[in-house]
Amino acid sequence: MAAPMEHLTAAYRLLEAWEIGCTDGVQSAVDRVRRVTELFKEAEHRENADEKIFTLLLKILSRALGEIQAKSSTSDSSPECWLDLSTECFRCLRNSCVQCSRNQNTIGNVGLIEETVSLIKVLSSSSNCSESFLVAFRCGLQFLGNVAGGNQGSQNRIWNHAFPQLFLSCLTHEDEKVATYGSMVLFTCMREDKMADLMVSANLEVAVNVITAYNKWPNAEWLQLIVMDRFLRYPELLKQIYASLSHSDRVVLIELIMAKVSDKSLLSVEELAILQKIAEFLSECFQSQCKAVLKLAGPTHCDEQEGVVVVRLLDILCEMTSDSEHLTCLQSSPGLLDTVVETLRLTHLVGKQSKNIFTSTHTASLGSDLTHAAVGFKAHLIRLIANLCYGNKDNQDKIYELDGIPLILDNCSIDDNNPFLNQWAFYAIRNLTKNNERNQGVIANLERQGLADASALARMGLEVEEHDGKLVLRSVKKM
The missing domain is CATH 1.25.10 (Leucine-rich Repeat Variant)
Structure with missing residues (x-):
């Protein structure tokens, strides 16, 4: 041989x-x-x-x-x-x-x-x-x-x-394999010392087109890896990318961040600090864009993309505040709680003015459109309020100042457009009243005045009793 x-x-x-x-x-x-x-x-x-x-x-x-x-x-x-x-x-x-x-x-x-x-x-x-x-x-x-x-x-x-010309050509190419192989090369060469090149305004288009290409080719794993293992390590780059994306591509980016947040693997101190910066940025985005969700109330705008962005931002803020590692930074996020309460107030008002996705609906057949982008939105607003008030006296008091308790109670009926609304309302009232006599008194007085539906309180496992001439809110379940 x-x-x-x-x-x-x-x-x-x-x-x-x-x-x-x-x-x-x-x-x-x-x-x-x-x-x-x-x-x-x-x-x-x-x-x-x-x-x-x-x-x-x-x-x-x-x-x-x-x-x-x-x-x-x-x-x-x-x-x-x-x-x-x-x-x-x-x-x-x-x-x-x-x-x-x-x-x-x-x-x-x-x-x-x-x-x-x-x-x-x-x-x-x-x-x-x-x-x-x-x-x-x-x-x-x-x-x-x-x-x-x-x-x-x-x-x-x-x-x-x-860089950047050839990578741009690959990312914008009509052939999926070209986009996939080009992103493989980009990921392999994109070491830490190269990230500064992406932040130069003239080159930012490369990063933006990674998201656009992933929106077009969601099975291209190399594109996903670029975002998950490269972009999400650099909050400042992420901010620049987000600002340059279309609303449709922003939804894709938020969903990729959600996948990272939902990963329950142990985070290093550095990774946790980075995700907290991203959480603060997403809070700012929600606050600046939240009113766009009202566009989804229109009969022909059920998938209006800026409104969908707001829905996804709320989803990820709920997920982040469900984790103690991210909760503290968002509980102290300036203006977030105020914005969430105001958004709940606005959507509640819009739902009362005409029949739309924000209108409380209950049918024996569950006939609501569960594919609508805003299904569950009000329930998630209440969920976020509950999370932000968890063990936080300042935020409990903030809700009192914003007159948010009657608003929450007015949104706790069974609603086909908001699955699990009762459960989140109960959780919110629990977190708002725990070790807070003033908030307990608000609910008790509302019930006495007939402004709080006793049956709704009962569905949440709450009832009002009078002891020594004083109304007391208590749980019929173990809180």
């Missing part, structure tokens, strides 16, 4: 003969490169590859680049055969890098990364969307991903030559 080096030497000589003579046509070169591609599938051949074979592949790619540029500029000739040759070179190089840092370094040293980026830029800027163009584009990106894997030198070379 021939030694690995003998196989490689024979393949190299065949390829060199074509490159020097070019007498057998381009298809012959494709076949000869393919022999090397097959050899590089085996670790013993990859480990015995000599620098000269990579230098030869560089020459072939350089020639292919020139031919593709020339033929693409004329309408009477096609670069198909040269595209096929480029594709096979990329496959060959892709294979050579598998678990072989020596080949990764050699490829970088001979200039193959720069030449590959140049060729891919030509492919990305072409209006030709033939399968040959797409396959070459995809394979080139796969090669860049392999040569960058675990190799900082390759990562730096790719970043220096591909």
Whole structure:
């Protein structure tokens, strides 16, 4: 059996003969490169590859680049055969890098990364969307991903030559595989020392288009990883991205943050501090956008995107305040509790003015539209009030000052548009009255005046009793 080096030497000589003579046509070169591609599938051949074979592949790619540029500029000739040759070179190089840092370094040293980026830029800027163009584009990106894997030198070379233009071309491309492979390369090269480049206003478009591309291609895991493992570590970058997104893309970003928040794995002190900064930012976003939810009351605006953003912001604030690690920072968030109470007041008023998603509805058949974006919104407002008042005397008193207790009691009836409303109202009253006699007295006086529905209190497990001429609110269940 021939030694690995003998196989490689024979393949190299065949390829060199074509490159020097070019007498057998381009298809012959494709076949000869393919022999090397097959050899590089085996670790013993990859480990015995000599620098000269990579230098030869560089020459072939350089020639292919020139031919593709020339033929693409004329309408009477096609670069198909040269595209096929480029594709096979990329496959060959892709294979050579598998678990072989020596080949990764050699490829970088001979200039193959720069030449590959140049060729891919030509492919990305072409209006030709033939399968040959797409396959070459995809394979080139796969090669860049392999040569960058675990190799900082390759990562730096790719970043220096591909950022931001090539990454933008991939993220905005109509082909899902191009977007996926491009995001793989972006994620691999996006180390901590590169994050500052994204924050430059001229380059922010790359980060924004990661979210836009994920909105379009939600199965592209590399796009998700970029957000989860890169962007969410940098609250200041996240703020810039959010400000530049469409409402639809903001919903996607919020849902990705929700996935991170819902992950119950143990957080480091640094990770917790970062998420708390993000929580404070989301609180500010909710406060500035909350009135947009009223647009969802219109009969033809059930999916109005700015309103949906507000719904998702409320969802994530509820989730964050359910966790003691995030609760404290949001309990002291300036203006948040005031905004939540005011939003509950507004939606309650809108629901009374006309029949809409904020109108309390109860039917035996549960006939409400449970697909409407604002289903559960009022229940979640009360849930957030409950969370913000949990063990917090200042916020309990704030609700008293805002006259929020009668408002909560007026929103505790069974409501098809707000599943679990009673449960959240009970939890809110529990948190508002615990160790707070003034708030207990408010509810007791409302019941005596007939302003609090005794049956509603009963559904929440509460009742009012008189002791020594004084009305006392007590639980018929264990609080």
